[in-house]
Amino acid sequence: MLEDKHEAIALLTGVESSKKNYYTELKKTVDQLKKKNMQLEIMNELMQSFKIDMSLDETLKNMLDKLREIIRFDQISFFLLKGNSLVLTNIVPEKSYSIKVGTVLPIEGSLYWQVINNRQVILKRLQKDEDYFIEKNYFTDKYLQTILVLPIYSKNKRIGVLSIGRCNNTEWSFDDLAFLENLTDHLAVSIENVQLYREVFHSKQEWEDTFKAVDDMIFILDKDMNIMQYNDAVNTFKKNYENFHYLLLEREFKVLANNTYSFQKTGYKEINLSNQSTYELSTYPLNNNDQIIYGVIVYIKDVTEKRKMEAQLIHAGKLAAIGEMAAGVAHELNSPLTAILGNSQLLLRSSDKEDSAFTLLQDIKNCGDRCKQIIKSLLTFSRQDEYVFSTCSVNDAIKEVLNLLKYQFKEKNIDIITSLVVDLPDIEANQQQIEQIIINLILNAKDALESCVFENKEIYIETSLHIEEIHISVRDNGIGIEENRLTEIFHPFHTTKEFGKGTGLGLSVSIGIAKAHGGTIHVESQVNKGSIFTLVLPIQQDKNVEVSK
Known part of the structure; x- marks a missing residue:
């Protein structure tokens, strides 16, 4: 009975009605707070989810589930401005458009170009069949009835367009529109930051790749x-050379860098290592934006082959000059030699x-005849004619040379000992050139013995x-040759003889003749x-082969 009285009093005073309104308003407030919290959470995750290695697809998927809880939509698509082109880059669900991801939208008659150029939000209702063609020759999902298109700007820079579609005509609330505009602002900042970060990252990566590839x-x-x-390249050097070579290089470039x-100026130095290699060291100061030096770049280039090529060019020039002089000499x-030969023949x-x-x-x-052949060779050399090969005997060539040189060796108390194989097969060669090689080798042996003080001097x-x-x-x-010089003795103009006693051409000319044979x-x-x-000659050799000068 008492409970009935309380209910009657509540109805008469309106207390029950107030409770219902209170709880209704409270639930509405709680829902709004949840929605605001969800919006803030979406914003926060949007800013945190953009990474250098994360695609826009991944970012959109991360926020779509939560976005659906506060805003109803059936389709969402994203158009990114790349240069002067507006490109469809993302769409959810996939295949909601007749166009494919990556398609460039034409400017003429484009709803999306209108939105991004005018920086305005457009809500378009699709009620008729022809309205499905929202772009020229392109249509959206036929079940959509409205699309909301928002421009994405970062300050005054155009970024792209966000399009949200619904399959009904539900009105968009002011709060939803305000949130979506705020969302596009955050989206623009995040995308621009990622683009800038990627540009810096790619530039850094390109620089590092170039740095490593040099x-x-x-x-x-x-x-x-x-x-x-x-x-x-430093690791390659350390792998190919001894450690002391690297330590020497490091010591030199640190002095230059210091x-x-x-x-505060560039430096340059050229050094030669004990392995016969040559390196150019260049140093450059590193400045910051305030032109304050904070470090040094050291650039080291192997110029060994370059220096060899330069030396060869110099030698080639000298040889060309010698060729010109040889013709004149x-x-x-010829004139005095003709008199010597003529008078010697008359006396004989x-x-x-x-x-x-x-x-x-x-x-x-005989010496006059030999000189005549040498002069003929000089003239041929200066004209770069071909030497005619013929059948000749190696043993005969040696005997001819010894006949010319035997008096020189007697005066120097040098014994010549020969051991010639009998019945050696003849070879196809230019005998005068073969004799020239033998003369050079014997005279070099004589010079090596002249520097010795012992009496038993012999050439075999x-x-x-x-x-x-x-x-x-x-x-x-004789005195022999140092091991580190063995690779150089055949180079043109390499000699250890005193000035006026050697030109350094004997062995270089000899190796050239040998190779030509x-x-x-x-x-x-x-x-x-x-x-x-040891002179090595093949037994078989084609005739009329040009001899290298």
């Missing part, structure tokens, strides 16, 4: 000359073979037959024990 060594040093960074840092020598005719002077006259004539000349090859060896027991020259030597030079 074949020359690059170091970056701080102001205390500590190595902060270096490229892959001068660059101290005097040859013509000048009037002399008795038993006369002691006959042998001397015969030597004069041997021939031997190998498979398809003939070897001519000239061996001496299809052969080569080997050398073995030990300091203070002597040297062996």
